[in-house]
Amino acid sequence: MNETRPIVIVGGTGKTGARVDKLLQARGIATRPVSRSSPIPFDWTRRETWAPALEGASKAYVAYQPDLAVDGADEDIVELSRLAREQGMEQIVLLSGRGEPGAQRAEAALQSSGITWTNVRASWFNQNFSEGPFLDGILAGELALPAGPVPEPFIDADDIADVVVAALTDERHANRLYEVTGPRAITFAEAMDEIGSAAGRPIHYRQISTEAFVAQMQPYVPQAILSLLVELFTVVLDGRNVEVMHGVEDALGRTPVDFADYARRTAVTRIWKARS
DSSP, X not given: OOOOSOEEEETTTSHHHHHHHHHHHHTTOOXXXXXXXXXXXXXXXXXXXXXXHHTTOSEXXXXXXXXXXXXXXXXXXXXHHHHHHHXXXXXXXXXXXTTOHHHHHHHHHHHTSSSEEEEEEEOOBGGGGTSSTTHHHHXXXXXXXXXXXXXXXXXXXXXXXXXXXXXXXXXXXXXXXXXXXXXXXXXHXXXXXXXXXXXXSOOEEEEOOHHHHHHHHTTTSOHHHHHHHHHIIIIITSSTTOSOOOHHXXXXXXXXXXXXXXXXXXXXXXXXOOOO
């Protein structure tokens, strides 16, 4: 790319945003990672911050917070796309979620915006177990969630970042939808077995009721986020996303990272070392 204008990364400190930023910078591509705390702030709840964050940028990678499943997310994508188009931005790459009606509405909003688009529709991240909300349970030796024995083809955040960077740097990915998953679907219990094997200690999974989950999380999580988590566990994990998809292969010409490989690679960092 000979583009001198930066690529905006909305959610630049997140699981995928930080990875996309690092990969683009390694290629010598100027970036502008933005968030509520960045020098040029971007806050989804304050629309007046959006235009300054996008100003002068060539393209954008957008990871919506807290999730495209929430009410009004598609309306935000409509407005963001309008501002981007008015500023002469060339493309938006949107991180979306599988099996979420709200996310699919947001995808459609971007597709009809008049700006070049790429939608990356992802399954649940491997990194939720090492960089996200499941880590505390794993450190304690037991993860308790309201998810039954329904398999999920967990996707590695590094694979998502690679697909996003390809979309931002190669016009062959323009106006494409990539549904990205890992190479096999496993249950949460099986995921704990694989993490335990890699970490060298037993880690158990226990299914709990939605009511018990809410009571367990209520002191620590805002109600809006807790409602979202309940929806994700009770709706998205109802079996609709069991099928393995081939977006990583289609975009990159290689197979995605297997969960067991992620577990072995992550265990080396000792982030899953048992609490003393």
